[in-house]
Amino acid sequence: MSEAQATTVATDIVPAGILDDPGFCRYSTGRIAVFEGGPGRPWSEPSLEPYGALAMDPATLGLHYGQVVFEGLKAFRSADGSVALFRAADHGRRFELSAERLAMAGVPVDHFVRACSLLVSADHHWVPSGFGQSLYIRPLLFGSEADLGLKPPRSLRCVLLAYPADPCFGKDFRPLSVKVATDAVRAVRGGTGEAKCAGNYAASLLTRTQAQAAGYDEVLWLDGIERRWVEELSTMNLFFVWNDGSTEATGHSLRITTPPCTGTVVRGLTRDALLTLAGDLGLNAVEEPTSVDGMRDGLESGRLVEVFACGTAGAVVAVGRLGIGDKDFTVGDGHEGVTTARLRDALLAVQHGRTPDKHGWLLHVEGTEPAEGSHGDEGRGI
Template sequence: MSDKPGSGASGPTDLQDILRAPGFCRHSTGHTAVVEWDADTGWSAPAVGPYATLPLDPATLGLHYGQAVFEGLKAFRGEDGSVSLFRPDDHGRRLARSAERLAMAEMPADLFTRACAQLVAAAEEWVPGGYGQSLYIRPLLLATEADLGLRPSRRYRCVFLAYPADPCFGSGFRPLAVTTATETVRAVRGGTGESKCAGNYAASLLTRTRAQAAGYDEVLWLDGLDRRRVEELSTMNVFFVWRDGDGSRLTTPPCEGTIVRGLTRDSLLTLAGDLGLPAVQEPTAIDDVVDGVRSGRLAEMFACGTAGVVVAVGRIGAGGEDLTVGDGREGPVTRRLRTALLDVQHGRTPDKHGWLLRVGATGAAHAHVIPTDAPHTDEGGGRNA
């Protein structure tokens, strides 16, 4: 391994020190992959190069009218030392859905995956080997044409960044404290709540900052109409574990256009089935959550997402009350599901669902990586590939 951190890194200068305790996205690998789209020529092939600032005209459409969407996915080091991306095609398809909602060019999923694979291959030494650690990849798709007219851009750039990372709330998975939003809403049906667009996250910051000042980690958003149904946190989906006779039943709010279709969420629903845990998507009223906490019927609550993995919710503020979920500690179902997910991601258990794509210098063939000078254009040159 090289002992030189990449461009943009700060703190420790020895790569081994960084990988032992990377934190969350504090140290860039110094590599990026870039894919561009032009209305006349279509999509370019991925180009991997050094980390650099973006040259943007002050009149860039993406800055003025918010045509900016992003993704977050991870590459993991397996028990045998190999490196694999987790569900890259699904992340690529989700980026395309977000782009479609904002009238942006939709990158084909195979091109998205090739860009990720080439970036990981260039930065393979930066993939940490600790359980729960990963190489976090952040693709940002931005409108780059300079024009002040309100219209879709005719040019886009997708920049893929890479950072060695611990889970964003820490590798100890300390239970979170959350509070409901009472004066603001995150999304309504017909809006952009399902999309991973920059504006959604900006709109959450004021409420999230106020929640943190009041002693909470995150905001639990309610529906935008009557504010009765639970939706999600600012950056994570939520699950509830209900006592059901002698067993447990797992529920999560349904995706109906107002919450992000989390791939960690989807993976956990699948893994719950593998583990024999009944799991359903169903609307959940905040009053039922409060009543469940008081009665003990709600045994556990947890949040999940690519950056945070799976982390328990130990305390919830709602209706002027501050309630402890269960005994305030992580419950067995939460722990079991997180372990099942991480075991697949690190290759400790078989990948029965085809979620892992082996990449990196030793696994490039498995990723179907194309040369960076090979063209990739839209059929017919249309905007929506």
């Protein structure tokens, strides 16, 4: 978000060229949705305001004690010109759980979805139409009460921002270089690793910055106890594609695995969607623990043929190089694998309404009816 060049006045005119090359969240739509509430009091109805600075008391609880959680979800333009949110209710449920982990009153899911829909409806002309492009929505909830006592906040404020966006690692889906973290941990079981709270991401930045200075794009985190089990990247979940040889039981030689969510890994909704889509495609995909030694052995033997990361912001992107200790390994031939590309294409096809939405993931946003001269509902899948 550091590159965001937010306009200060809401506008219904998108400056020329932005939707062709938005980058990742470089430009705000110039509008936000805001509402407030707290334990034992109703949440206010979401209202639209011009993008601008937030006035906060210096003693705001969220600033002092990290009572801040967020979400990231996307709205996509379909082939007929209409716009739909992807898994909005599921993001709302996760938002609610993240807040509850920090002793904050959770926003009801229907209220969350209504706020997202309100903002997207107002800014639907900011939704790009390129395959893989979207309007990225960032809901932020923080303790807004002014009090230096360490306690659950009685007042909370929720702000939703919107940005036209390419995938965060680029629309060309260049394979990533990833370094395994050995001297630091991101989360431990029983902590807040599963919640999307601001502190989790701040804790990853030093190690991530050091890895980037050494020529890597991202960090792969291991479990915080044994420093043995693969968990996730700083902002994305991880998948492995193994070539175990054909079996009579499945008839398939490839097996797809992803580390299980045991309290230290964010329950990624893209991750969950890929597990489901893999089944739709007849692929064998399961949750399964993978040790760093097992990953190294798979790379050395050639049994581990693809590695890819996934998340709302980045979609699905291959990992082409893995740094483990003082040695670098090339994954496969260093390029994107067939399975990675196939799963990403399947995901984007659903998100853009090009294939049927068999799982009810798309929510049509009112006020974004099909463009004149479109082909109606053909290919929308919603």
